[in-house]
Amino acid sequence: MASSSAVTGEREASPGVSPISCRSVCAGYLGTEVLKDITFEITAPSVYVVLGPNGAGKTTLFRTLAGILVPSGGKVVIGGTEGDDQSARDRMHYLSHLDGLPEGLTVREALDFYARAQQATVTDIERVLDQLGLRDLSHRYPGQLSAGQRKRVSIARIFLQEREIYLLDEPTANLDPKVAKEIRALILELSHDKIVLYSSHNLYEAREIGRHVIVIKEGRLAVFDRIENLRASKFRLGVRLVNPPDSLDGWTKEGEYLVRELAGPQEVQGVLHELDVRGVRIREAREMDNPLEDIFD
């Protein structure tokens, strides 16, 4: 874990990817500072999950990286050029928590509008309509779409054209689990050779998709680390049994699960073996707590 000192993505820098460098960045709105002295550097393709409580500054960080907000202090450097430079913007896709669908345009027209802004082509629009399952909705107006459908259209714009960096502010908010899973799969595919910054309120989703975690607390960088390096303050193993007994020595009942606190994940194998020896048949075993939850304490 790291505090506001300089921290760096751990994998080797990729030659095809523009690094993101935040150097003592301060930014906010109308003179009110939201981000305070944020310093980090991302050089390797991966999914970097940005976490933090409401109002911590996640959206402000995305807007500053995207060049929408001008830092009041420090600077953002994308691929060697300042963040508000056009060449830096041309390397990035930004997805806001807002849908950004112009009123009065159909889905296809909205995609055409954004395709022009990105210099994408009609072929790209056709591909994205199929890729995101939007073809049936292509003649509908935003007002005729559900919140989830609007989000899908909004996400579609970032697939119109490949870029090196993806700044995705809550991309799966309002999506049903099936579509959210499909979107996560697309984003994971992107992350093989792209830098993806991804904010989410869903800690389980963050753990599923993220390889690194960036935690913002009260506008300051609290954590920048690989997710597997994060350890929960306690490790609780839960098991669901085929024929659950009323009680089991050393275990407490929590809903369908019998739960036992361990020193760490290294003890799991031994404990499960012990149950097996006692003739207990296990249907499912899982870690009961998400280590990312501790970040919010």
Place this chain on the structure above:
Amino acid sequence: MVLVVGMVWSSILGVLTAIGSASGFAASFPLIVPIFGSMAAVGALTVFTSDRTKGVLEYLMAYGVSPRRLFANFLMAALAAISIVLVGAIGVSVGIYLAGGHTVSMSLLLLLVGYAIPMSYVSGAFATTVGMYWSALSSPREGIGSTIGLAPLFGVLPPVATLVLIGVFGATAGITTDEFLLVTGSALALIGVVVLYLLANLGHLLRRERLLSNS
């Protein structure tokens, strides 16, 4: 929708005056044209306010479109809308006026070319620019107190002020054609300078975050 309403209403009023007396049409029609012309600008302002609220402006800024270019594009859209209303309203009304056996007098031509048309564009540009500032500086609201509710008043202000000025001159000493053109030309120039100043100094007068949605 705003365009259709603007064209229909201005044409109805134009037709009503055109089928009346020739002097009534020549005196009143050019005076009402800028009001409807500037109201056509409300369409562009409605889109601006909606785009700001829905985050479209935020996306465009992320793609590198500067706030000044955003304002300029909306202003161009407003001027295009005004052109459509002007062509429709003047075409229909003057057409019916001519069909009624009247001829276009020099004073009518002067009022249309020297006042109605340029004032429509300038007051529309004023309404759009001030309206966009107003929209960016205020929280989006609905109703008469909102940007869209107030925009027609911004647009009506320049022609009304000009007419009042002309009226004051005319009431005291009468007004010649040259004086009329001088007052109108000065008013147009002054309003044009205000619009250009607001556009040129956008970076100083309006912070970028004002164009982001509050939601």
